[in-house]
Amino acid sequence: MTQTTQIVLARRPQGAVTSDCFRLERPALPALGDNQILVRTLYLSLDPYMRPRMTELRSYTPPFELDQPLTGGAVAEVLESRNPKFAAGNIVTGMLNWATHQVHDGRGLRKVERDAAPLSAHLGILGMPGFTAWHGMLRMGQPKAGETVFVSAATGAVGQLAGQLAKLQGARVVGCAGDDAKCGYATSALGYDACFNHRTETDYGAVLDRLCPDGIDVDFENVGGAIFHAVFARMKNFGRMVMCGAISEYQDSKPQPGPEKMFTIVQRRLRIEGFIVSDHMAGMGAFVTEVGALLKAGKIHHRETVVEGLEQAPTAFIGLLKGENFGKLVVKVG
Amino acid sequence: MTQTTQIVLARRPQGAVTSDCFRLERPALPALGDNQILVRTLYLSLDPYMRPRMTELRSYTPPFELDQPLTGGAVAEVLESRNPKFAAGNIVTGMLNWATHQVHDGRGLRKVERDAAPLSAHLGILGMPGFTAWHGMLRMGQPKAGETVFVSAATGAVGQLAGQLAKLQGARVVGCAGDDAKCGYATSALGYDACFNHRTETDYGAVLDRLCPDGIDVDFENVGGAIFHAVFARMKNFGRMVMCGAISEYQDSKPQPGPEKMFTIVQRRLRIEGFIVSDHMAGMGAFVTEVGALLKAGKIHHRETVVEGLEQAPTAFIGLLKGENFGKLVVKVG
Known part of the structure; x- marks a missing residue:
């Protein structure tokens, strides 16, 4: 009989996530049924979108269930298989529990x-x-050569590639990040033309006017709130705002109002569009081929923070929501 | 020598437009040059989008110039022509001055x-x-059969056709208008499934929850402000918000904030897109053919308010911004 270590949702957060929202458990796993596999988690992904799932929002994915393991992207090794599609020793990736081991179909x-x-x-x-x-x-976003692109959370797991892909299209790319070291990495390694520290800058409108004097054609939005409002006011005609996330709003106990003058959307013919990448899985193959080749050719850089041990996941996740990670945050479990 | 009567912009409005923003003048017109024509205005169109042009906004069309005639859509008769493309007696339509006569190229x-x-x-x-x-x-907007469509300013010059076209696609169509007579016209003549009076209803969220219990797939936005905010909060997954205008915001001296929880755009994968129809003139022919046929076949209805005399245009325009017109507002000039 295999035992697992797993982390369950102990209570739903009100405002900021705290460590008592999580509970560590060590249950026994059931024996494998037909078509089931036993997997051992190697790496677990921590991502901002998990925060809305901790709350009972009307959201795109069902909320996490109380007293059940949280789930997220993971890489795991198959230890035993009664499923003809998998064999012991296979490495798999997909959505798995915050757990060292689990039985999966x-x-x-x-x-x-x-x-x-x-x-x-x-x-x-x-x-x-x-x-x-x-x-x-x-x-x-479809940035064109010569256009100005803004990426909030410029060095985050998503932003770091978003900025580099825009740069490869010939766009001028400006970002913001939460400390000077991240901003330095953005401009030196990732190729951003400019990056400002959104914790030390206080007037986002003024810094955007300086760094994007002609306005912004494409906004890749990860942060929301005051930065989003300042960008909105500086979008150019036919600008595209790609709404990927709004990390600054996830822990609000009171909802924030949107930017002023929504009529701007008409005047400048803006397109503001939200997406959830799981709706677009048909493109995954093309993405892996294209970005895999760029990575192998040394044309793109990436950075990750690796935290050791499943029991560190809650603290690391709390830090992620405060911007304490540098690049993609993963937990090394196995 | 021909004299004209014209209305010029005497001062830019601060907040609500008042009659002293306009001045009537009777200048003499110059003799026709090569390629010029003399036209006599028959009908002048009054439209809400003209209000932003009275202010010096960064906008899609240059603002009206002080001490120059206002301009707008018009139908006119050619009286004299030195342009080979036009002959005396032709009826033309396009952008013309608020004037009884003018010289045009x-x-x-x-x-x-x-x-x-x-x-x-x-x-x-x-x-x-x-x-x-x-x-x-x-x-x-691309409404599909069975979807729910909301049209603000349901009986206005744009809304009255927008609602009928959605209905012809098989959608359920709900609107709002500024008095009970307009709402009655919307449901009896235009085929709206429901229409509420936005002056007597005070809780827009509650009335939308009642009339659109499953949420809204397509919003055709003409009004902005509180109605837009309530609609935004009720958009369904993959909803489209077609941003055509925001008449409730045009006379604000202080800008209004946008709707709460912009992260909704991500969660529900909304597309919010503004447009100015003059960017899409390539479709004009298809529109005239299609809607002309529907009109001839008695499949669509329309209603207009006709005001007599150019000198009435300022008062009629001020009323338009308060929603006093019923249907399309035109001034009969000639």
């Missing part, structure tokens, strides 16, 4: 090669965050 | 048949407002 899991890339890359640059950046920037 | 004017439709229809159901409804609803 294999649905939604995808096999990946053990040595094609560092395994954690399947949770970042070659996984959902990378695919999110690729779909949002290239298929929705 | 003919650019942007389109000839229309004298008897194909009542001449004022070229300013409404078969003109720019109709084309705006057709492009915005069918090409952008």
Whole structure:
């Protein structure tokens, strides 16, 4: 009989997530049924979109259930299989529990090669965050050479690729990030033309006027709130605002109003469009081929923060929501 | 020497437009130069979008110039021509001065048949407002059978066709208008499934919950402000908000904030898109053919308010901004 260590949702947060929202448990796992597999988690992905799932919102994914394990993107090794599609030793990626081990029916899991890339890359640059950046920037934002692109959370798991892809299209790319080291990384390694620290800058309108004097053609929005409002007011005619996330709003106990003068959308013919990348999985193959090749050719960079041990996941997630990670945040479990 | 009567912009409004923003003048017109024509205005179109042009906004059309005639859609008769494309007696439509007569180079004017439709229809159901409804609803909103569509300003020059076109697609159509008579017209003549009076209803959220219990798939936005905010909160997954205008915001001296929880755009994958129909003139021919046929077949209805005399245009325009017109507002000049 296999035992697992897992983290369950102990209570729903009100405002900021705190450690008592989580509880560690060590239940025994059932024996494998037909078509089931036993997997051992190697890496777990922590992503901002998980925060809305902790609350009972009308949202795109059902909320996490109380007293049940949280789930997220993961890379795992198959230990035992009674499913003909998987064999012991396979490496798989997909949505799994915050757990060291689990019994799974294999649905939604995808096999990946053990040595094609560092395994954690399947949770970042070659996984959902990378695919999110690729779909949002290239298929929705469609930046053209000479246009100005703004990326909030410029060095985050999604932003770091979004900015580089815009740069490869010949756009001028400006971002913001939460400390000077991240801003330095954005301009030196990722190729951003400029990046400002949104914690030390106080007047977002003024800094955008300085860094994007002609306005903004494409906004890749990860943050929301005051930065989004300042960008909205500076969008150019026919501008596209790709709404990927709004991390600054996830922990609000009182909802924030939107930007002033919604008539701007008419005057400047803006297109503001939200997306959830799981609606667009048909593009995943093209993304992996394209970005995998860029990665192999050394044309894109990426950075991750690796935290060791499943029991560190809650603290790391709380830090993620405060912007304490640098690049993609993963937990090394196995 | 021909004299004209014209109305010029005497001062820019602060907040609500008042009659002292306008001044009547009777200048003499110059003799015709090469390629010029002399036209006599028959009908002048009054439309809400003119209000932003009275202010010095960064807008899609340059603002009206102080001490120069206001301009707008018009139907006119050619009295004299030194332009080979036009002959005396032609009826033309296009952007003209608020004037009884003017000298014009003919650019942007389109000839229309004298008897194909009542001449004022070229300013409404078969003109720019109709084309705006057709492009915005069918090409952008794309309502499908069984979907729920909301049209603010349901009986206005644009809304009246927007609602009928959505209905012809098999959608359920709900609107709002500024008095009970308009609401009655919307449901009895235009085929709306429901219409509420936005002056007597005070809780827009509650009335929308009652009339659109499953939420809204397509919003055709003409009004903005509190109604827009309530609709935004009730958009369904993959909803489209077609941003055509925001008449409730045009006279604000202080800008209004946008709706709460912009993250809704991500969660529900909304597309919010503004447009100016003059960017899409390539579709005008298809619109005239299609809507002309529907009109001839008695499949669509339309209503207009005709005001007599150019000198009445300022008062009528001030009333338009307060919603005093019923249907398309035109001034009979000639």
